[in-house]
Amino acid sequence: MSGPVLVLGSGLLGASIGLGLRARGIDVVVSDPSPTAQAVAVDIGAGRAFNKAEALAPQLVVVAAPPDVTAQVVADALTGYPSAVVVDIASVKGAILAELQAMDGLPQDSLSRYVGTHPMAGRELSGPAAARGELFNSMPWVLCASEASSAHAVKVAHSLAIDLDAVVFRFTPDEHDGAVALVSHLPQLMSSLVASRLAETPASSLSLAGNGLRDVTRIAASDPSLWVQILGANAPKLLEIMKGVRTDLDRLINTLSAPTAPGARLDLAQLMTEGNEGQSRIPGKHGGPAQQYSWLTVLVDDRPGQIASLLTEIGEIGVNVEDLRMDHSAGLQVGMVEISVLPAKRAGLVEDLMERGWKVVQ
Ligand SMILES: NC(=O)C1=CN([C@@H]2O[C@H](COP(=O)(O)OP(=O)(O)OC[C@H]3O[C@@H](n4cnc5c(N)ncnc54)[C@H](O)[C@@H]3O)[C@@H](O)[C@H]2O)C=CC1
Numbered sequence: 111m112s113g114p115v116l117v118l119g120s121g122l123l124g125a126s127i128g129l130g131l132r133a134r135g136i137d138v139v140v141s142d143p144s145p146t147a148q149a150v151a152v153d154i155g156a157g158r159a160f161n162k163a164e165a166l167a168p169q170l171v172v173v174a175a176p177p178d179v180t181a182q183v184v185a186d187a188l189t190g191y192p193s194a195v196v197v198d199i200a201s202v203k204g205a206i207l208a209e210l211q212a213m214d215g216l217p218q219d220s221l222s223r224y225v226g227t228h229p230m231a232g233r234e235l236s237g238p239a240a241a242r243g244e245l246f247n248s249m250p251w252v253l254c255a256s257e258a259s260s261a262h263a264v265k266v267a268h269s270l271a272i273d274l275d276a277v278v279f280r281f282t283p284d285e286h287d288g289a290v291a292l293v294s295h296l297p298q299l300m301s302s303l304v305a306s307r308l309a310e311t312p313a314s315s316l317s318l319a320g321n322g323l324r325d326v327t328r329i330a331a332s333d334p335s336l337w338v339q340i341l342g343a344n345a346p347k348l349l350e351i352m353k354g355v356r357t358d359l360d361r362l363i364n365t366l367s368a369p370t371a372p373g374a375r376l377d378l379a380q381l382m383t384e385g386n387e388g389q390s391r392i393p394g395k396h397g398g399p400a401q402q403y404s405w406l407t408v409l410v411d412d413r414p415g416q417i418a419s420l421l422t423e424i425g426e427i428g429v430n431v432e433d434l435r436m437d438h439s440a441g442l443q444v445g446m447v448e449i450s451v452l453p454a455k456r457a458g459l460v461e462d463l464m465e466r467g468w469k470v471v472q
């Protein structure tokens with residue numbers, strides 16, 4: 111990309127895009143109706159502040175606003191910057207394209223300069239203070255060109271994703287919305303449903319919570335105002351999947367109503383096995399093939415520098431840490447560091463760590 115790039119909406123995603131492009135030396139201008147969001151984005155180095163008096167001719171306008179205003183902001187950008195390519199990054203694609211195609215007063219030939227896109231990377235936080243320039247590194251970025259999108263516009267959208275070190279996928283808007291209903295929107299709903307059960311739970315029960323509950327509910331902390339818009343805009347695709355989930359839930363309720371009846375255990379086993387199969391199909395790191403890692407748990411004293419020493423020593427042993435998570439033992443002054451490594455590396459690593467004095471839970 112040569113720039114300048116104008117980012118409209120300097121929240122979590124807009125400021126992350128700004129940071130990533132600035133790190134490549136690209137001139138970025140950020141604009142947000144919230145003066146605070148814009149000022150924070152400028153302060154963290156995501157770009158320079160939009161100035162109405164400047165005659166700006168951006169190569170690219172990135173619309174990083176909430177989904178329900180995205181189509182209007184795209185339309186205004188297409189009109190206001192007649193030589194710029196305009197992309198948006200909203201989490202739903204079909205509804206926004208349909209809104210643009212039905213918009214009175216928007217010359218339809220301007221849609222040749224528009225490409226709907228969706229980086230499949232985010233956080234459960236919002237706002238520019240949570241932005242990260244590396245957010246998109248090795249993550250999927252979907253380009254949903256419409257029939258009207260020109261080859262030039264698609265090329266510029268592609269360059270944006272590549273400059274941010276993302277991995278590009280090409281989907282139609284309809285394919286995209288079906289796919290994200292399953293891989294993003296259903297997990298969000300399920301996470302919120304499970305977490306909502308905890309609202310009235312006594313603190314004593316919650317003190318038993320381990321990583322299972324934390325894994326399943328991490329994204330329940332997401333921004334409600336954003337998700338109301340996403341779920342509403344993708345309701346038809348989501349409904350199809352939720353009806354399937356309802357059938358499975360009904361079956362499970364029946365089975366558990368008579369857990370010792372003939373066939374009940376087989377039914378439960380089947381459900382678990384189907385879950386195992388689905389889980390094993392989720393691609394591994396960097397979009398590579400699904401990879402099963404082995405986990406080991408190391409007990410560390412709850413004092414500064416322990417985790418850094420552990421990771422340094424694993425590096426000295428010559429093993430790559432694929433993933434890492436922390437758990438705390440209720441009431442004890444120790445942390446449990448769970449480390450995942452390639453299965454072939456686990457036994458040797460356990461032995462080497464124990465020789466070096468680390469307490470490994472076998
Ligand atoms: N949060 C996430 O994990 C992901 C979000 N997205 C999409 O990115 C977009 C932005 O989401 P976030 O950055 O998370 O939200 P955010 O709430 O952090 O930022 C949105 C920003 O847009 C601004 N804004 C509101 N109305 C505007 C308008 N008319 N013109 C320009 N800016 C306006 C807000 O003031 C706010 O600063 C959404 O469309 C969302 O669907 C895509 C991938 C991941």
Ligand SMILES: O=C(O)C(=O)Cc1ccc(O)cc1
Nearest residue numbers: 201229230231232233234294
């Ligand atoms: O945290 C995660 O796993 C996410 O999947 C974040 C996310 C949220 C919204 C999107 O449109 C895309 C990605």
